[in-house]
Each structure stands twice: as C-alpha cells, then as structure tokens.
Amino acid sequence: MTTKPEKPAVVKEPSMLKQKAMIARNYDKLTSAPETGKKVVSTYVPGNLNELIMCFDMLNNLPEINAIQNGLRKQSGNMIREAEKMGHSEDVCSYVKADIGAMARGAIAPNGKPMPPPDLLLLSYTGCFTFLKWFELLRDEWGCETVMLQVPYDGDGKVTDNMRDYVVKQLKEEVIPAMERISGVKFDIDRLRENLKHSAAAEDDFVWVLQSAMNKPSPIDAYFGGVFYIGPIFTAFRGTEDAVDYYKLLRQEIEERIAQGKGPITPEGEMGEEKYRLVVEGPPNWTHFRDFWKMFYDEGAVVVASTYTKVGGVFDFGFRHDPENPLESLADYCLGCYTNRNLPDRVAMIENYMEAYQADGLLINSIKSCNSFSAGQLLMMREIERRTGKPAAFIETDLVDPRYFSAANIRTRLESYFQMIEQKRRPAGAPTPVAA
Amino acid sequence: MRCFIGIDLGSTTTKAVLLDEDGGMLGRGITNSRSNYQTATTVAKLEAMISARLTLFSRALAQDGTGIADVGAFMAEIERHFRLEQFLDQLDDLERTGAAVIDGERFAGREDAAREALGLIFDRLRGEAPAIYAPGAERKSDFFRDIAGSRYMHIAEDVAKEAGVAFDMLLNIYDKSIIGVENRPPAGAMGERFKRAIDRVLGETSRKLDREALDAAMKSAFGIDIEEANIVGTGYGRVTLPFPKEQIRSEILCHGLGAHVLYPKTRTVLDIGGQDTKAIQIDKDGIVENFQMNDRCAAGCGRYLGYIADEMNIGVHELGPLAMKATKSVRINSTCTVFAGAELRDRLALGEKREDILAGLHRAIILRAMSIISRSGGIENEFTWTGGVANNEAAVKALRILVKENYGDVTINIDPASIYTGALGAATFALREANAKGAQA
Numbered sequence: 001m002t003t004k005p006e007k008p009a010v011v012k013e014p015s016m017l018k019q020k021a022m023i024a025r026n027y028d029k030l031t032s033a034p035e036t037g038k039k040v041v042s043t044y045v046p047g048n049l050n051e052l053i054m055c056f057d058m059l060n061n062l063p064e065i066n067a068i069q070n071g072l073r074k075q076s077g078n079m080i081r082e083a084e085k086m087g088h089s090e091d092v093c094s095y096v097k098a099d100i101g102a103m104a105r106g107a108i109a110p111n112g113k114p115m116p117p118p119d120l121l122l123l124s125y126t127g128c129f130t131f132l133k134w135f136e137l138l139r140d141e142w143g144c145e146t147v148m149l150q151v152p153y154d155g156d157g158k159v160t161d162n163m164r165d166y167v168v169k170q171l172k173e174e175v176i177p178a179m180e181r182i183s184g185v186k187f188d189i190d191r192l193r194e195n196l197k198h199s200a201a202a203e204d205d206f207v208w209v210l211q212s213a214m215n216k217p218s219p220i221d222a223y224f225g226g227v228f229y230i231g232p233i234f235t236a237f238r239g240t241e242d243a244v245d246y247y248k249l250l251r252q253e254i255e256e257r258i259a260q261g262k263g264p265i266t267p268e269g270e271m272g273e274e275k276y277r278l279v280v281e282g283p284p285n286w287t288h289f290r291d292f293w294k295m296f297y298d299e300g301a302v303v304v305a306s307t308y309t310k311v312g313g314v315f316d317f318g319f320r321h322d323p324e325n326p327l328e329s330l331a332d333y334c335l336g337c338y339t340n341r342n343l344p345d346r347v348a349m350i351e352n353y354m355e356a357y358q359a360d361g362l363l364i365n366s367i368k369s370c371n372s373f374s375a376g377q378l379l380m381m382r383e384i385e386r387r388t389g390k391p392a393a394f395i396e397t398d399l400v401d402p403r404y405f406s407a408a409n410i411r412t413r414l415e416s417y418f419q420m421i422e423q424k425r426r427p428a429g430a431p432t433p434v435a436a
Numbered sequence: 437m438r439c440f441i442g443i444d445l446g447s448t449t450t451k452a453v454l455l456d457e458d459g460g461m462l463g464r465g466i467t468n469s470r471s472n473y474q475t476a477t478t479v480a481k482l483e484a485m486i487s488a489r490l491t492l493f494s495r496a497l498a499q500d501g502t503g504i505a506d507v508g509a510f511m512a513e514i515e516r517h518f519r520l521e522q523f524l525d526q527l528d529d530l531e532r533t534g535a536a537v538i539d540g541e542r543f544a545g546r547e548d549a550a551r552e553a554l555g556l557i558f559d560r561l562r563g564e565a566p567a568i569y570a571p572g573a574e575r576k577s578d579f580f581r582d583i584a585g586s587r588y589m590h591i592a593e594d595v596a597k598e599a600g601v602a603f604d605m606l607l608n609i610y611d612k613s614i615i616g617v618e619n620r621p622p623a624g625a626m627g628e629r630f631k632r633a634i635d636r637v638l639g640e641t642s643r644k645l646d647r648e649a650l651d652a653a654m655k656s657a658f659g660i661d662i663e664e665a666n667i668v669g670t671g672y673g674r675v676t677l678p679f680p681k682e683q684i685r686s687e688i689l690c691h692g693l694g695a696h697v698l699y700p701k702t703r704t705v706l707d708i709g710g711q712d713t714k715a716i717q718i719d720k721d722g723i724v725e726n727f728q729m730n731d732r733c734a735a736g737c738g739r740y741l742g743y744i745a746d747e748m749n750i751g752v753h754e755l756g757p758l759a760m761k762a763t764k765s766v767r768i769n770s771t772c773t774v775f776a777g778a779e780l781r782d783r784l785a786l787g788e789k790r791e792d793i794l795a796g797l798h799r800a801i802i803l804r805a806m807s808i809i810s811r812s813g814g815i816e817n818e819f820t821w822t823g824g825v826a827n828n829e830a831a832v833k834a835l836r837i838l839v840k841e842n843y844g845d846v847t848i849n850i851d852p853a854s855i856y857t858g859a860l861g862a863a864t865f866a867l868r869e870a871n872a873k874g875a876q877a
Contacts, residue, residue, distance in 0.1 A: 396731045416686035
C-alpha cells in the first residue's frame with residue numbers, strides 16, 4: 001500500500017502563534033459563558049461594535065467567523081447539507097447554511113465544546129441584505145432579543161451629517177439601552193474611549209502592514225496572508241491591548257522581512273520570486289484555502305491589495321476610531337465599511353490600489369452563493385480595465401461550500417491569466433521568452 | 437528537418453500538430469483521450485507524424501515530376517489506402533488479443549467454439565474493410581475503436597446466431613481486447629504500410645504511374661529526419677505531460693493564438709470543448725486581452741452532446757445531421773448535463789419529435805455560449821469558433837442565427853479542422869520560443 005505524501009508542515013511566525021492563542025482563548029471564554037455568567041452578543045464582522053460590546057463585559061460571537069473556521073476545518077460541507085435538508089436552497093449564502101447546519105448538529109464551537117446561545121442578536125446592518133434574514137432565522141431559533149442598527153447605505157458615495165446623526169441616535173436610544181438591560185452593566189463612555197484608543201493604535205499598525213505591500217517585492221500577501229492580518233482587528237479583539245500587541249509584533253516581523261528583501265511567507269515557507277502583483281476583489285474560498293493560495297504562490301503571484309481586507313472596516317484612507325468622538329466614530333466606522341460603499345466608490349478604491357501598489361492586474365473571485373458581493377462585479381472589472389489599461393480576470397468559487405470549488409477549472413483560469421499578463425508585458429506580438 | 441509540436445490534451449480527444457520551420461503545417465493527428473493521457477499523447481503524435489510523412493511525400497511528388505498533375509487527389513487516394521492498411525493491422529492486433537483472451541480460464545470448455553466464431557467475425561471484418569475505406573464512403577468516426585467496434589457488434593450478432601454461440605461471450609471478448617489495442621500505437625513500420633498503400637493505389641488506379649519515381653519520392657519523404665526541435669503542451673490534461681513548466685501553456689492562450697494563425701483578423705474566439713466553453717478576446721497579434729469560461733458545471737459543453745447521444749443511443753456525429761431535419765426548435769429550459777436525459781425524455785413524452793428536440797438542445801448550448809461571450813465583452817469582428825462542437829452543423833446553424841441577432845453581420849470563421857486550433861496555437865508557441873532562443877543565442 002502506498003501512503004499519501006504528507007503535506008509539508010505549515011510554517012508559523014510568532015504573530016501567527018499569538019493570534020492562534022487569542023482565538024483559542026476567545027472560544028474558551030465563549031463556551032464557558034454558562035459558567036462565568038457572561039452574556040453573549042452575536043454580531044457580524046462588517047460594522048461590528050466590539051469596543052462597545054466590551055463596555056458591558058459581554059462576549060462577541062461572530063457567526064461568519066464560525067462558518068469560516070468550519071470551512072477551514074473542512075466541516076462546512078456536512079453542515080451545509082444539513083441546512084439543505086431543512087429546506088434551505090442551494091443558492092442561499094453558504095455562511096448562513098453552515099451556521100444553521102452547525103446549530104442543527106448541536107452548535108459545537110471549534111474547541112469541541114457547545115456554543116452557548118446568544119443573549120443578544122446585534123445586527124449592525126452595513127450593506128449585506130442576507131444578514132437581515134440570517135438573524136431572523138437565528139431569532140426564530142433562539143428567541144432572544146434582537147437589535148438592529150440601521151446604517152444608511154452610502155448610495156451617493158458621501159457620508160452626510162444626517163446619516164451619522166441617525167446612527168448615533170440609534171446607538172444612544174436603542175443599542176446602548178438594550179446592552180445595559182441585558183448585561184446589567186451601566187454604560188461608561190470613558191471605558192469606550194479607552195477601548196477606542198486601543199483600536200486606533202492597532203489600526204495605525206494594521207494600515208502600515210497593509211501598505212507594506214507597496215514595497216517590491218511585497219513582504220506580505222494582502223489577500224491570503226491578509227485574512228490572517230485582519231483577524232484580530234475585524235473580530236472580537238479590536239479595542240483590546242492584545243490586538244495592539246499583535247499588530248506591533250506583526251509590524252516588527254514585516255519590517256524585518258522588508259530589511260531582508262523578502263517576499264511573503266506562505267504555508268510552505270518563503271515565497272519564490274515575485275512575478276505578478278495582483279489586486280483581488282471578493283472574499284476568498286475557505287474550504288480549499290491552502291490549495292487555492294498554492295495556485296498563486298507556485299506561479300509567483302502575490303496579492304498586493306484586496307478589498308476583502310476592508311469588509312470589517314476601511315482604515316487605509318485615513319479613518320481611525322476616535323476616543324474624542326466615540327459614538328460618532330463608531331457611526332463613521334459602520335458607514336465606511338466596504339460592504340456599505342456604492343459601486344463607484346469600490347471602483348475608485350480598486351483603481352487607487354492598482355496604481356498605488358503598482359499592480360499588474362485585477363482578479364475578481366466571484367462567490368457563487370454571495371449575491372451581495374457578486375452584483376456589479378463584472379461592470380467593476382470592465383471599468384478598471386478601461387481606466388488602468390491593465391488586464392483583469394474573473395474566477396468563481398464559494399465561501400464555505402466545498403462543492404463549488406473546481407480546482408482544474410480555477411487553475412486553468414489562473415494560469416491563463418498569469419500567462420496573459422506575461423504576454424501583455426512584452427511588446428506586441430513578441431514571442432514568449434525562453435526559460436533559461 | 438526541425439519540427440515544432442503542439443499537443444492539446446483535451447478531455448475527450450487529444451490532438452497533435454507538427455509545424456515546419458516556416459510555420460507551415462506538416463501534419464496533425466487526433467485520438468481519443470481515454471483515461472490515459474500518456475498513451476493519447478503518443479498516439480496523437482504518431483498520427484501527426486504519419487500525416488507529416490504524407491505531407492512530405494506530397495511535397496516530394498510535387499517537386500520530382502512524377503507526372504502526377506493532381507497531387508492532392510492522388511494523396512487522398514494514398515491516405516485512404518494507408519488508413520485501410522492501418523485498420524487491417526489493428527484488426528490483426530485485435531484478433532490476436534481476442535485469441536489470447538479466449539485462452540484464459542474464463543472460456544474453459546468453450547475455447548473451440550469461441551475461436552471459430554472469432555475467426556469468422558474477423559474474416560468478415562477484413563472482407564468488408566475495403567468498403568469502409570472506399571472512395572466517398574462516409575465514416576462516422578476516424579477512431580479505430582468506433583469503426584471496428586460498431587462493425588464487430590453487427591457481425592458478431594449474425595455469427596452468434598449462425599454458430600450457435602452466445603453473443604454475450606463474443607461481446608465480452610471484444611470488451612476485454614479493445615482497451616489493450618487502442619492503448620498501443622499500431623504495430624509495424626509506417627513505411628511498410630505506405631508501400632502497401634501505394635501498391636493498392638497502383639492496383640486499382642487508371643492513372644499511369646511510374647513506380648520508380650514514386651519509390652524515389654517516397655524514399656526522399658521518408659529519408660528526411662524529422663527532429664523534434666520544441667514541443668509545447670496544452671489542454672485539460674496538460675499537467676500530466678512530462679514537460680517542464682515552460683513548455684506548458686494554458687489552452688486559452690493556445691486557442692487565442694491558434695485562431696489568430698488561422699484567421700489573422702480574429703478578435704473574438706469561442707471554443708466549445710468537451711469540458712469547457714471559453715470566450716476569448718484577442719488583439720491584432722493574437723495576444724489574449726480577456727477571457728471568460730464556464731464555471732465547474734460542464735453544462736452546454738461537448739460532454740452534454742455526448743450524454744444526449746448516449747441517451748438517444750446514436751453516435752455523437754449523428755446528432756447534428758438529425759437536428760438539421762427539424763421543422764421547428766423545441767424550447768429547452770436547461771443545459772444541465774445531469775438533467776439532459778430527463779429533459780429529453782420529458783419532451784419525447786410530450787410528443788415532440790426527436791429532431792425538433794435536438795434542434796432546441798443545440799440552440800440551448802449556443803445560448804449558453806452566447807452568455808459567456810457577452811461576459812467576456814461580446815463579439816468583435818472577426819469571430820472565430822474553434823473546438824470539436826464547431827463541426828456540428830446544427831450547432832453552427834444556431835450560432836449563426838444568434839450571433840446575427842445579437843451582434844449583426846460579423847464575419848464568422850469556422851475552420852473544418854477547428855478541433856486542432858489549440859494544438860496549432862501550442863505548436864506556434866513552440867516555434868516562436870525556439871526562434872526567440874535562436875535570436876538570443
């Protein structure tokens with residue numbers, strides 16, 4: 001009998017180990033909530049109010065993150081089938097189905113312990129209409145209190161005072177009172193200011209990390225590596241000292257990489273020569289994350305900027321959480337999330353990345369079960385091609401439904417795209433250079 | 437002579453193209469991909485080599501003044517007879533393999549009856565072989581498996597009745613033998629087969645031919661040493677090729693370049709292959725500007741037609757001609773390969789005619805292709821269609837109508853040998869690369 005060759009061990013840097021420990025601690029806190037008596041808030045990544053949640057000693061549980069964790073662990077397929085058995089159609093967002101299916105199977109957290117039911121469903125609505133329906137399903141399941149923060153969509157590409165005031169008013173009149181009632185903790189604005197100070201400090205280093213990809217070669221992969229870098233700041237850690245320390249550590253590691261002229265680190269170690277610099281739009285696939293990434297680094301393709309690393313907040317155009325204006329800055333944060341921005345804004349952002357990061361092209365990873373992200377992507381692609389004159393390509397995968405990942409099909413498209421960039425770099429019609 | 441090879445390992449067929457140093461087409465070959473890309477590559481290359489020798493022979497004839505005015509027609513005769521000779525060689529191989537199967541344990545006690553029946557079948561197969569390759573005879577396929585298989589079944593049914601043996605047993609012998617035979621290149625020297633083909637032409641022709649001059653031309657054609665200067669592979673199975681990475685190109689680039697070589701004014705290329713449908717936009721030099729392809733679902737690709745043909749119990753080559761007899765086009769809702777059979781039976785149950793349903797199915801495939809084309813940026817003049825499905829007249833008809841409806845009067849190029857476009861692109865890459873290397877040196 002032949003043994004399957006083992007995948008090489010994943011290379012981990014200290015920042016990765018730190019993040020792993022942070023996530024594990026958080027899951028332990030969540031699953032021990034019934035014993036500690038802590039209250040659990042379920043909320044989504046885009047527009048999450050972690051700094052505020054912490055003011056009430058409540059724990060933050062993010063359903064998408066659980067779905068992602070299950071996707072990475074190759075558990076989501078069974079959960080999705082479970083949800084489909086319950087009647088959810090094939091086209092429904094696979095995060096939703098993974099979550100619903102996980103609940104049907106006993107809601108076990110990644111640490112193997114039961115996930116406690118939420119005490120509050122906090123829907124900070126920032127552009128994804130599926131979130132509404134998802135929480136309705138959860139409310140039906142848990143019967144717990146639900147608060148919806150109505151964040152106006154940036155349809156005109158401009159945040160007005162009115163929009164901001166509307167969000168702040170809801171925070172004061174609905175969100176905070178509900179949190180006080182459920183947690184039994186009185187709101188203390190100075191505690192919020194303190195949290196926001198931590199947020200702003202972490203955001204500074206986070207932005208520095210993202211922008212380090214302007215170097216040639218880029219010391220990071222801002223999509224595949226990027227999803228790890230956004231981990232703390234997009235989830236239950238923004239506003240903590242832990243997050244501040246994490247980004248300091250990460251920044252030091254990357255500074256060292258730049259000093260040594262190194263490219264990104266991949267699961268298989270140092271990446272080879274940087275041949276293609278890409279901007280990527282759309283979330284990654286989680287069920288085949290390493291295989292997917294490998295298709296890039298094997299070909300020398302590095303992602304220098306991505307829109308996905310902006311879904312939990314856009315920080316690289318100057319916005320910071322502001323301790324001086326706590327509620328207003330929470331409102332601005334929600335209003336500015338990538339998912340809440342209109343198409344012209346998204347196009348402008350991608351165009352900016354293409355130039356600022358000296359990218360060779362734009363790649364769109366269109367998500368089969370995500371209508372919210374997919375709408376308009378083809379038009380965005382055409383517009384970027386027109387404005388930058390650089391080649392773009394389109395691939396299709398899914399978030400956590402493994403059935404929609406066709407490796408041969410994606411490889412064909414990616415290789416074609418890389419070879420197309422290669423061809424276009426040379427003067428018209430010139431033959432392909434011969435490898436030495 | 438240096439030659440440049442392109443190999444296109446498709447999911448259904450494997451193609452090889454040989455170019456000479458000036459980019460001239462020397463030869464091309466095609467074979468079933470089966471599930472064995474290695475063999476498919478060997479066989480396709482061998483077929484291309486045969487076709488290259490025929491090309492060299494015809495070039496020699498044109499030069500050597502053998503007195504043959506219509507070299508093209510003469511070569512067609514030679515090729516026809518060469519194919520017949522090869523078919524006979526492969527029949528011998530099949531019979532030998534079948535006899536070995538009979539010697540196995542399974543047929544204990546029935547060997548003599550089986551051997552006798554097999555002998556009868558192959559006598560008849562050999563007897564009717566010349567008719568299969570007669571001038572003007574239509575063959576549904578050029579693959580040995582298809583031709584020999586369908587005739588074997590036919591004859592075996594008769595022989596089973598006559599000799600009082602079980603048809604199933606004869607079928608079993610065939611099934612056990614054919615895989616081995618099609619997975620090895622035809623045995624025997626190519627040159628010998630050519631000689632026998634020339635003998636056959638001399639035997640039946642009314643032409644006045646000079647045997648010595650012919651022999652001399654053949655000698656010169658076969659005397660040329662064909663050196664594989666560079667080889668580039670592409671297609672669905674490309675990763676299985678034993679080539680270094682630099683010699684493997686995406687099929688999208690190859691189809692784009694291949695279409696450009698065939699029709700230099702091409703700006704939009706559609707390729708409908710067995711597993712993929714691709715819409716490719718290229719610039720004036722054949723460089724890919726943009727492309728779109730189907731997602732993981734093979735709906736509307738060549739395989740879809742394969743399923744339909746299986747479902748109707750006819751050959752895939754018969755679908756187009758049958759659909760052309762339609763008097764109307766039945767609206768088909770799904771191009772889902774999985775649902776294809778159900779949809780077909782559904783329509784038949786509603787009383788629709790087979791040809792009308794088929795016309796609808798062809799239209800549905802093209803509609804799907806049109807959607808992929810529009811996603812890639814639409815059709816720019818000129819438009820070139822490549823891949824195996826472009827040989828299907830009903831699909832061509834549906835495409836012409838839909839292109840006109842959506843994009844007006846654009847030039848539509850469909851090369852009869854469009855199935856070789858990917859391999860042609862790969863061979864062109866092989867040639868260009870070698871030239872670049874030469875220029876660098």
